[in-house]
Amino acid sequence: xxxxxxxxxxxxxxxxxxxxxxxxxxxxxxxxxxxxxxxxxxxxxxxxxxxxxxxxxxxxxxxxxxxxxxxxxxxxxxxxxxxxxxxxxxxxxxxxxxxxxxxxxxxxxxxxxxxxxxxxxxxxxxxxxxxxxxxxxxxxxxxxxxxxxxxxxxxxxxxxxxxxxxxxxxxxxxxxxxxxxxxxxxxxxxxxxxxxx
Amino acid sequence: xxxxxxxxxxxxxxxxxxxxxxxxxxxxxxxxxxxxxxxxxxxxxxxxxxxxxxxxxxxxxxxxxxxxxxxxxxxxxxxxxxxxxxxxxxxxxxxxxxxxxxxxxxxxxxxxxxxxxxxxxxxxxxxxxxxxxxxxxxxxxxxxxxxx
Numbered sequence: 001x002x003x004x005x006x007x008x009x010x011x012x013x014x015x016x017x018x019x020x021x022x023x024x025x026x027x028x029x030x031x032x033x034x035x036x037x038x039x040x041x042x043x044x045x046x047x048x049x050x051x052x053x054x055x056x057x058x059x060x061x062x063x064x065x066x067x068x069x070x071x072x073x074x075x076x077x078x079x080x081x082x083x084x085x086x087x088x089x090x091x092x093x094x095x096x097x098x099x100x101x102x103x104x105x106x107x108x109x110x111x112x113x114x115x116x117x118x119x120x121x122x123x124x125x126x127x128x129x130x131x132x133x134x135x136x137x138x139x140x141x142x143x144x145x146x147x148x149x150x151x152x153x154x155x156x157x158x159x160x161x162x163x164x165x166x167x168x169x170x171x172x173x174x175x176x177x178x179x180x181x182x183x184x185x186x187x188x189x190x191x192x193x194x195x196x197x
Numbered sequence: 198x199x200x201x202x203x204x205x206x207x208x209x210x211x212x213x214x215x216x217x218x219x220x221x222x223x224x225x226x227x228x229x230x231x232x233x234x235x236x237x238x239x240x241x242x243x244x245x246x247x248x249x250x251x252x253x254x255x256x257x258x259x260x261x262x263x264x265x266x267x268x269x270x271x272x273x274x275x276x277x278x279x280x281x282x283x284x285x286x287x288x289x290x291x292x293x294x295x296x297x298x299x300x301x302x303x304x305x306x307x308x309x310x311x312x313x314x315x316x317x318x319x320x321x322x323x324x325x326x327x328x329x330x331x332x333x334x335x336x337x338x339x340x341x342x343x344x345x
Contacts, residue, residue, distance in 0.1 A: 016218035016258045021231065028224040028330035030215050036281060039206040048202055108211050161202060 046076035049088060051161045057153055059091045061127050069128040069187070073163075093151035094172060095124035098183025102140045116140045121183060122149065122169055128187050137170030146182035148174040219248045222260045228330040232264040232322060234298045244298035265322035266341055267295035274311040283333045289314050293338055305337030313340065 018027075043051060046062060050073045053060045062074035062085035069078065070089050078085050100120035107113065118140050121130030135143050136152065149169040159165050176182075181189035216224060219235065223246050226233040234244030236259040244263050249256055269291045276287035289306030291314070306314055307323060319341040328334035 016222055016260060018222050018225070018260050019231070019233070019262050021262075022222075022225055022229060025225060025229055027218070028216060028221045028228060030213050031220075031224055031331060033212045033214050035208075035210045035212065037208040038280075039208070040203065041206040042201065042203045051202055109209060 044076060046074040046085075050074050051163070053090075054163060054165045055159050055161045057093075057156075057159065057165070059093060059124065059151075061089045061091050061124075063087045063089050070126060071129055072124060072127045072131050089126065091124045091126050093124075093153075093166070095122050095127070095149060095169075096177045096182055097121070097135065097143065097145060097147045097149060097169075098123040098130040098186070099145060100135060100143050102143070118143050120169070123183055123186055128190075130183060133166060134168040135170075136168035144176065146177040146179050148172045148176065217248060219246050219257065219260070222246070224330040224332075226260070226262070227332065227334040228328045230324050230328065230334075231262055232295060232302075232335070233260045234263040234295070234300075235260050241299040242297055243300050244295055245302050261297070263297035264295035267293045267298070267301075267320060267338070269306065269314065269316055269318045269320055270294050270301045271316060272306055272314050274314070284337070288337065291320075291338065293320060304332075304335060307337040307339050 050060050059072065060074060061070045061072035062076070063070050064078040064081065064083060064085055065087070066078055066081045066083050069080075070091070071078070071085065072091060074085065074088065076085060077083065098121040100118050102116050102118050103113075104116045106115055113134075118135040120133055120135045120143070122133040123130040135149065148171065150172045151166045152168050152170050153159070154165050154167060177186075179185070223233050232244065233246060234242040235246030235257045236242050237250055237257060238253070238255065242261060242263060243251075243257070246260060247257065270293065272289045272291035274287070275282070275284075275290050278284050278286070278288065284305055284307075287310075289308060289311065291304065291306045292301035293304055293306075294301040306320065308314060320338040321341045323336045323339050325334055325336050
């Protein structure tokens, strides 16, 4: 039997035999398999604190009691150590793009997203992990890892207890963070800097 | 303390999947009002069909007609059906070993109540009049001899 991955297995190579009665009918080639999950979402303490703070244009994270890493959004726990994280940290609404994706196809149910759009891991100054946001105010072809950004908020009279208060992240014009210290490299770069004093 | 937050959260994926010739053949059969199994090298028949032999992993290619009658191997009663169930009335859910098949298929057992169901009972397929090549083309199974 062939083990060449570019050769389709025999069962996929069109040798399948149907009963005589089905010899001349149009074969089915695709099937709809929609999935829909309906949740009644009730945030816990950490997420509630995070969402409530958004109404005051504040972004809250939580600090690990083990090594000081700051998580945003806060989940009440440092998942690496299983340690509770009761202490909130207020974070600025500035940071950099750690990684990003340009989407050129529309998503069903998200007619509000005009294509092409850029979703990105936003690494806030003072946070040690990224969280998802949209990048705007810049041509999609110019978005890059390490690009400095700041939040664009909804007008004050439209603020709610929701992360949707931030419309998108726009370039701040500051010099880029070097790629070796951007995104998922940031934590490592910080540890190295600490060791070197 | 601000009031407790809550929100509706809906995750929805409108997938359309390509089937390949084996599952596609099975669905073609359903659209034409016919249930297909697939023959293994030892002559036994799997229904629903799989693309590969579950023991030897060899490709399977020989789709054959099974049913429409069969025997209930196991069953449970569903009351009430959940919101996205294919059935809107309480119904049985059974493992049905179709005539000519050596493995059972899961499907609905359409009776009035659980007292009408038993292991070993004979059932037969009930088809929807409009069919498109989907497992729901088969409305379910009813006791053999039941008035349609």
